[in-house]
Amino acid sequence: MEDSRLKKIEELRRRGINPYPYRFEISDFIGNVRKRFEREVPEGLRVRVRGKAKRVSRTEEGFMVRLSDEENVEILVFTKEEGLKPGEVYTFEGVLSRVEGKLSLVDAKLSEGEVESIKEIKSRFDSDPQNKEVSLAGRLVSLRSMGKAIFGHIQDLTGRIQIYVKKDVVGEEEFRLFNEIFDLGDIIGVKGKLFRTQTGELTVEVQSFRLLAKCLHPLPEKWHGLKDVEIRYRQRYLDLIANPDSRRTFLLRSRLISELRRFLDKKGFVEVETPILQPVASGANAKPFVTYHNYLEMNLYLRIAPELYLKRLIVGGFPRVYELGRNFRNEGVDRTHNPEFTMVEFYAAYWDYRDLMSFTEELLTYLLEKVVGKLKISYEGKELDFTPPFRRVRYFDLLKEKTGKDKEFFLRDLEGLKALAKELEIPNYEKLTHAKLLDKVFERVAEEDLVQPTFVIDFPKLLSPLAKTHREDTDLVERFELIVATYEIANAYTELNDPTDQKERFLQQLKEKEMGDEEAMEIDEDFIRALEYGMPPTAGEGIGIDRLVMLLTDTDTIRDVILFPHMRPQ
RNA sequence: GGGCUGGUAGCUCAGCCGGCAGAGCAGCGGACUCUUAAUCCGCAGGUCGCGGGUUCGAAUCCCGCCCAGCCCA
Numbered sequence: 001m002e003d004s005r006l007k008k009i010e011e012l013r014r015r016g017i018n019p020y021p022y023r024f025e026i027s028d029f030i031g032n033v034r035k036r037f038e039r040e041v042p043e044g045l046r047v048r049v050r051g052k053a054k055r056v057s058r059t060e061e062g063f064m065v066r067l068s069d070e071e072n073v074e075i076l077v078f079t080k081e082e083g084l085k086p087g088e089v090y091t092f093e094g095v096l097s098r099v100e101g102k103l104s105l106v107d108a109k110l111s112e113g114e115v116e117s118i119k120e121i122k123s124r125f126d127s128d129p130q131n132k133e134v135s136l137a138g139r140l141v142s143l144r145s146m147g148k149a150i151f152g153h154i155q156d157l158t159g160r161i162q163i164y165v166k167k168d169v170v171g172e173e174e175f176r177l178f179n180e181i182f183d184l185g186d187i188i189g190v191k192g193k194l195f196r197t198q199t200g201e202l203t204v205e206v207q208s209f210r211l212l213a214k215c216l217h218p219l220p221e222k223w224h225g226l227k228d229v230e231i232r233y234r235q236r237y238l239d240l241i242a243n244p245d246s247r248r249t250f251l252l253r254s255r256l257i258s259e260l261r262r263f264l265d266k267k268g269f270v271e272v273e274t275p276i277l278q279p280v281a282s283g284a285n286a287k288p289f290v291t292y293h294n295y296l297e298m299n300l301y302l303r304i305a306p307e308l309y310l311k312r313l314i315v316g317g318f319p320r321v322y323e324l325g326r327n328f329r330n331e332g333v334d335r336t337h338n339p340e341f342t343m344v345e346f347y348a349a350y351w352d353y354r355d356l357m358s359f360t361e362e363l364l365t366y367l368l369e370k371v372v373g374k375l376k377i378s379y380e381g382k383e384l385d386f387t388p389p390f391r392r393v394r395y396f397d398l399l400k401e402k403t404g405k406d407k408e409f410f411l412r413d414l415e416g417l418k419a420l421a422k423e424l425e426i427p428n429y430e431k432l433t434h435a436k437l438l439d440k441v442f443e444r445v446a447e448e449d450l451v452q453p454t455f456v457i458d459f460p461k462l463l464s465p466l467a468k469t470h471r472e473d474t475d476l477v478e479r480f481e482l483i484v485a486t487y488e489i490a491n492a493y494t495e496l497n498d499p500t501d502q503k504e505r506f507l508q509q510l511k512e513k514e515m516g517d518e519e520a521m522e523i524d525e526d527f528i529r530a531l532e533y534g535m536p537p538t539a540g541e542g543i544g545i546d547r548l549v550m551l552l553t554d555t556d557t558i559r560d561v562i563l564f565p566h567m568r569p570q
Numbered sequence: 571g572g573g574c575u576g577g578u579a580g581c582u583c584a585g586c587c588g589g590c591a592g593a594g595c596a597g598c599g600g601a602c603u604c605u606u607a608a609u610c611c612g613c614a615g616g617u618c619g620c621g622g623g624u625u626c627g628a629a630u631c632c633c634g635c636c637c638a639g640c641c642c643a
Binding site: 004005055057064066072074142144145146147148149150151152153162164166167168183184197198199201203217218219220221222223224225226227228229230231233238242335427428557567568569570 | 577580581582583594595596597598601602603604605606607608609636637638639640642643
């Protein structure tokens, strides 16, 4: 911790100022204030401007130029043009956008010809705040002292705004106080009038200010942000303070979840909460975390899926239910796996898996339109097109296309399948059960190049102990997975509601377990009893939220979409 | 579990063929009433991840460990 900052706290207390006061009345969040005076720029609007380069700075990919007209009105220009010099006059053409709220020209190229005035463009999109009184609070993230006036920026989750503290306005004593007590990183509240500076930036002329919380540590670097991934995950608060991309990702995640709820609610689904501590961890193929209940003197398991409980609710007469929440799987951590992850599972009585396919298309297009505003997104350099209908391909058709072998081969020729697995260099292939072997071969040959949203349908029965037998082929079940950019985003089926069949499938799982598949599913006797009371025809689906957020934010690491990913203690 | 890469100031990074521990930002002092990666003058800042070894001398070479990332299992 910084000694000088601790001393300032002592100094404040001596002056009778509480460095950690109780409340501060804000008139609005910073982003909302900005929105009132900043019109949205239509997408793809190209403009050409001329001005003097006041500063040229290098960015990750190119340069940022502060371009200023004769009246000192400024616009930011992002360009890849080399060799630009401060003080020179340039003409740029580019796409008008807002970057951190500021009007900017992006993808700009040097150009010639008729130009629009910077001032005129800005006045079209940035309106005069007319000295509106505001009361704002946020973290002090920059400070530029000019002697008898100080500029700085304060930031909250919604945005950033410039503050201007003038000796004339606040008075000599308060001005000195501001200089003496504030450090970068402090949380402060300001009251004052909005105006625009000569360069056109929306600014609060501060009339009074107040320290709301002292920051005892220096902040990460203002320009490069916080890059060290270890610190970003261990001290996410610092990541959120320093990196706007990170704030954007988690805001998008929140919006997605809220829109998902809105959509399901609108469609008549009822949100429910089922046990996270379960006496039997079933409903998926995975190893559970074990915990111990002292009072009951028994082991309990953190759920690996809520499926069997949600179907009990269908039996109980809830026709449409969903649960959005955390599942836990006791396995390794890597780019696409975190031991706890978020899924939504929803079940609709009287539907089958075909109903769910069109429902999924509707759901995803709704979410994309609400959250990113378009159906074509870019992921790892590829364009993903979510315009329905999505491609549908049958499981064994896909395998046949990739390997030339048919369903009979994969289901009845175990030796042949082993030989194929060997050829594909699938590790430990000799130890795998038939079901696992098939699963691995499919992953290896089929999933790898499923980039555009694709429903893989009609899975083999031996991989799907909870799905209903296919109405046209008893080797298969009525199941689909939605695969996008090689990730499994959704998994769904017509639910098995015949208790006798279900019992047999569980017994088959028991055999798989005995043959060494540690992830084979556990029998849940009460679930079978529930089915015996009669579950209507039902279709159910699970969607992995973390991976969906990864797609929408063009992120290749699950840790970047989970606020506090699991790390080994330091 | 295996392989590779990394860990140096609060942050971003250089230094690594052994020889005084470096820069920018942040910080501290000073100048400056439209600055915005402000500018200008000056100053301070280190368990070089941890432990051991080699050496006259180790951030640098060797061994072990910890943490992280990537790849593989």
